[in-house]
Amino acid sequence: MPEGAFPATRYSVLSRMRDEDPGVRREALSAIVEAYWKPAYKHIRLKWKASPDEARDLTQTFFASLLERELLSRYDPGKAAFRTYLRTCIDGVVANERKSASRVKRGGESQIVSLDFQQAESEVALTAAEPVEEVFYREWQRQMFSLAVEDLRRHCEQTGRQVRFLLFERYDLAAGEGPSYEALAAEFRIPVTAVTNHMAWARRELRRCLWARLAVITSGEPELSAEASRLMGRP
Amino acid sequence: MSYLPDDVVRRLQSVVELPDLTGTRYELLGEIGRGGMGAVYLVRDRELERNAALKVAGSLDSEARLMAALEHPGIVPVYDAGVLPDGRAFYVMRFVEGRRLDEYCRETPNLAERLRVFQKVCDAVSFAHSRGVIHRDLTPRNIMAGPFGEVFVLDWGVARSGQARESPGLVVGTPDYMPPEQAAGDSHQSTVASDVYALGAVLASVLGPAAPKPLGAIVRQACQSNPADRYAEVQALNREITRYLELEPVLAYRESWRERLGRFAGKNRTLLLLLGAYLAVKVLLYFFRPN
Ligand SMILES: Nc1ncnc2c1ncn2[C@@H]1O[C@H](COP(=O)(O)OP(=O)(O)O)[C@@H](O)[C@H]1O
Ligand SMILES: [Mg+2]
Numbered sequence: 001m002p003e004g005a006f007p008a009t010r011y012s013v014l015s016r017m018r019d020e021d022p023g024v025r026r027e028a029l030s031a032i033v034e035a036y037w038k039p040a041y042k043h044i045r046l047k048w049k050a051s052p053d054e055a056r057d058l059t060q061t062f063f064a065s066l067l068e069r070e071l072l073s074r075y076d077p078g079k080a081a082f083r084t085y086l087r088t089c090i091d092g093v094v095a096n097e098r099k100s101a102s103r104v105k106r107g108g109e110s111q112i113v114s115l116d117f118q119q120a121e122s123e124v125a126l127t128a129a130e131p132v133e134e135v136f137y138r139e140w141q142r143q144m145f146s147l148a149v150e151d152l153r154r155h156c157e158q159t160g161r162q163v164r165f166l167l168f169e170r171y172d173l174a175a176g177e178g179p180s181y182e183a184l185a186a187e188f189r190i191p192v193t194a195v196t197n198h199m200a201w202a203r204r205e206l207r208r209c210l211w212a213r214l215a216v217i218t219s220g221e222p223e224l225s226a227e228a229s230r231l232m233g234r235p
Numbered sequence: 236m237s238y239l240p241d242d243v244v245r246r247l248q249s250v251v252e253l254p255d256l257t258g259t260r261y262e263l264l265g266e267i268g269r270g271g272m273g274a275v276y277l278v279r280d281r282e283l284e285r286n287a288a289l290k291v292a293g294s295l296d297s298e299a300r301l302m303a304a305l306e307h308p309g310i311v312p313v314y315d316a317g318v319l320p321d322g323r324a325f326y327v328m329r330f331v332e333g334r335r336l337d338e339y340c341r342e343t344p345n346l347a348e349r350l351r352v353f354q355k356v357c358d359a360v361s362f363a364h365s366r367g368v369i370h371r372d373l374t375p376r377n378i379m380a381g382p383f384g385e386v387f388v389l390d391w392g393v394a395r396s397g398q399a400r401e402s403p404g405l406v407v408g409t410p411d412y413m414p415p416e417q418a419a420g421d422s423h424q425s426t427v428a429s430d431v432y433a434l435g436a437v438l439a440s441v442l443g444p445a446a447p448k449p450l451g452a453i454v455r456q457a458c459q460s461n462p463a464d465r466y467a468e469v470q471a472l473n474r475e476i477t478r479y480l481e482l483e484p485v486l487a488y489r490e491s492w493r494e495r496l497g498r499f500a501g502k503n504r505t506l507l508l509l510l511g512a513y514l515a516v517k518v519l520l521y522f523f524r525p526n
Binding site for chain 2: 119123126128141142145146147149150172173174175176196197200203204206207208210231232233234
C-alpha cells in the first residue's frame with residue numbers, strides 16, 4: 001500500500017456494514033469492535049457506574065444491536081462523527097436495558113465477539129474517571145494508539161525490522177524520560193544518524209497504521225480529517 | 236497488547252505528527268506552537284544557516300501561496316514550500332521572535348502602545364483586503380508582536396481569496412472572534428465585514444476589562460451583528476483609533492460636554508499650561524507692582 005493512500009477510504013464504514021458480502025460486513029464490524037470495545041466498556045463502567053458483569057453484558061448487547069440494520073440506518077454522517085453516534089447508541093442501549101426490569105439475563109449465547117474483559121477491567125483502575133463525559137473519547141484515543149503500535153510491531157516483525165521497533169519502543173514508549181539517541185546508538189552499536197533515520201521511519205509508519213485504522217471506522221472525508229484531529233487531541 | 240499510559244499517548248500524539256525532514260535542508264529543532272490545523276516547528280535551515288518556522292499545513296498548500304502573494308511588513312514572509320514523505324504539505328516562513336498578541340497585551344500596561352500595535356494589525360489586514368483576501372480567523376493567537384514594534388498576522392489557513400469557492404455550511408474561525416454570519420456557516424459570505432467584526436473582538440481583548448468609553452463604542456460598532464452596520468472597511472476602524480490617540484472626537488461615540496472639555500483639556504494641555512502661567516504672572520504682577 002503506497003504511503004498516504006488508503007483504499008478503504010473509498011468506502012464509508014456505513015456502506016461496508018451494509019455490504020452484500022458477509023465477509024465485508026464481518027470485517028467492517030470487527031474494525032468497529034476493535035476500536036470501540038474498550039472505550040465502550042470503560043464508558044459503561046464509569047459513566048453508568050455499572051458493575052464489571054453488567055458492563056460486560058451491556059457491551060456485548062451493544063455490539064449485537066449494531067448488527068441490526070435499523071440502528072445503523074439512523075446514522076447521518078452529515079450530522080455527527082460515527083464515534084459520537086456510537087456513544088449515543090451505547091447510552092441508549094444502557095438506558096433501555098436498565099428500564100426493562102424483567103430483562104432476560106443475557107449469558108454467553110449473546111456473545112458475538114470474544115473480548116478480554118478481564119484486561120479491560122484491570123485498566124479501569126488506571127483510568128481517570130473525571131470528567132466522566134470524556135472517558136469514551138480519551139479511551140478511544142488510547143485504544144487507537146495501542147492498536148497502531150501493535151500494527152507497527154507486527155509490520156516490523158514481518159519485514160525483519162525488529163531493531164527499528166526496539167528503538168521506537170525504548171524511546172517513544174518509555175515511561176517518563178527515555179534514553180537519548182546517543183545512548184541508543186551506543187547500545188545498539190549503530191551510528192546516531194541511523195537512530196535518527198530509524199525513529200523517523202517508525203513514527204511515519206505509526207502514523208500510517210493509525211490512519212489506516214481510522215479510515216475503516218469513518219465515512220471518508222471530511223470526517224476522516226476531523227477525526228484525525230480529535231485523535232491528536234485537537235478541539 | 237500493553238497498556239499505554241496517558242503520558243505515552245500524549246507523546247505519541249505529538250511524535251506521529253512530527254514532520255520527517257530527512258533529505259531536506261532543514262533540521263527539526265522543536266515545536267513552537269499548535270493550533271486548530273496542525274503544528275508549527277522551529278527548524279534550522281542548513282543552507283542559509285538561520286532558523287525558520289515550518290508549518291505543516293494539512294492537505295492544502297493554498298495557505299502558503301496565498302501568504303507568499305501578500306508581501307507586506309505585517310504579513311510573515313514565506314521562504315519555501317513542499318510536500319513531506321507522508322503526503323502532507325508544509326511551508327517554511329520567517330521565524331518571528333516575539334509573543335502572541337494575548338501574551339504581549341498581558342505584559343504591556345501602556346494602552347497607547349497596545350493600540351499602536353493593533354493599528355499595525357489593521358494595516359496588514361487592510362492590505363490583504365486590497366488584494367482581495369479575507370483572513371477569516373483573526374484572533375490574538377494568530378497575531379505576533381515582536382520586541383521592536385514589528386507585528387505579524389499569521390495563520391492564513393482558512394483565509395479566502397476572491398476567486399475561491401467552497402461549500403456552504405462550512406464553519407471556519409474561532410468562536411469568540413467569529414461574526415454571526417460566519418458562525419452560521421455562511422462562510423461563502425465572508426467579506427471585509429467579517430474581518431472587521433473579528434478585529435473589533437481583537438480590539439476588545441487588547442483593551443481589557445476597563446476600556447475608556449469611546450474605545451468601547453468603537454468595539455461595539457465593529458462588532459454589530461448586522462454586517463452593514465459595522466465599519467465599512469478596516470481603515471475606517473483604524474482611523475477611529477487614530478482619532479482617539481490624537482484626542483479627536485471618535486465617530487462611534489457621542490460624548491458629553493464634560494468629556495469634550497476633558498478631551499479638549501488633554502489635547503490642549505500645553506496651551507492651557509501657558510495660559511495658566513500667563514495668568515499667574517499677571518496676578519503676581521498685579522499685587523507686587525511697584526507703585
Ligand atoms: N512564523 C512564526 N514564528 C513564530 N511562531 C509562530 C509562527 N507561526 C506560528 N507560530 C506559533 O504557532 C502557533 C500556531 O500557528 P498557526 O499558524 O496559528 O497554526 P494553526 O493554523 O494550527 O492555528 C501560533 O499561535 C504561534 O504562537
Ligand atoms: Mg492559529
